[in-house]
Amino acid sequence: MFAEALSPAVKAHCDVLINFHTDLARRALESLQAISEVNMRLAREAMAELGEASQRMLAAATPAEQLASARGDVGGDVGGNALRNYQQGLADALARANHSLAQSAEAHLPNVSRTANALADDMVRKANEEGAKAAERQRQTLERMGLHGANGQGRPVLSH
Numbered sequence: 592m593f594a595e596a597l598s599p600a601v602k603a604h605c606d607v608l609i610n611f612h613t614d615l616a617r618r619a620l621e622s623l624q625a626i627s628e629v630n631m632r633l634a635r636e637a638m639a640e641l642g643e644a645s646q647r648m649l650a651a652a653t654p655a656e657q658l659a660s661a662r663g664d665v666g667g668d669v670g671g672n673a674l675r676n677y678q679q680g681l682a683d684a685l686a687r688a689n690h691s692l693a694q695s696a697e698a699h700l701p702n703v704s705r706t707a708n709a710l711a712d713d714m715v716r717k718a719n720e721e722g723a724k725a726a727e728r729q730r731q732t733l734e735r736m737g738l739h740g741a742n743g744q745g746r747p748v749l750s751h
Contacts, residue, residue: 600713604706611699618695622688629680636673 597605644660651657 600710604710607702607706618691625684633677
């Protein structure tokens with residue numbers, strides 16, 4: 592019942608806005624999924640690097656080798672590779688997200704603008720029609736009340 596009361600311009604604009612927001616939400620969720628995958632990859636790589644460092648520490652024969660292994664002097668930078676991969680993966684995911692959202696806006700905004708203009712034009716037209724109807728009702732009411740006299744000035748004709 593409510594949808595029947597809406598003008599075609601309102602319906603068209605709502606449809607375009609819903610499609611636009613749906614596409615934006617879909618693309619945002621895809622971007623969040625990509626970022627989550629990057630986060631999971633960081634956790635897996637960091638755990639793997641930590642495991643390898645622990646193995647090297649346990650395999651060390653002397654306390655000096657254990658200390659060198661703990662500092663990362665032997666076998667590389669514990670967590671460093673994972674962090675570098677994470678930063679690169681995150682930058683890539685954010686760049687793809689930015690591109691995807693920009694594509695969505697580029698695809699939908701012309702229709703949003705077109706339907707918004709059509710809706711504004713429809714509202715102006717209806718407001719003008721309603722204003723004219725109200726003026727006509729007011730004129731008719733004044734005539735019925737006898738206030739719209741023969742002089743056409745909207746004042747009663749006073750007879751002496």
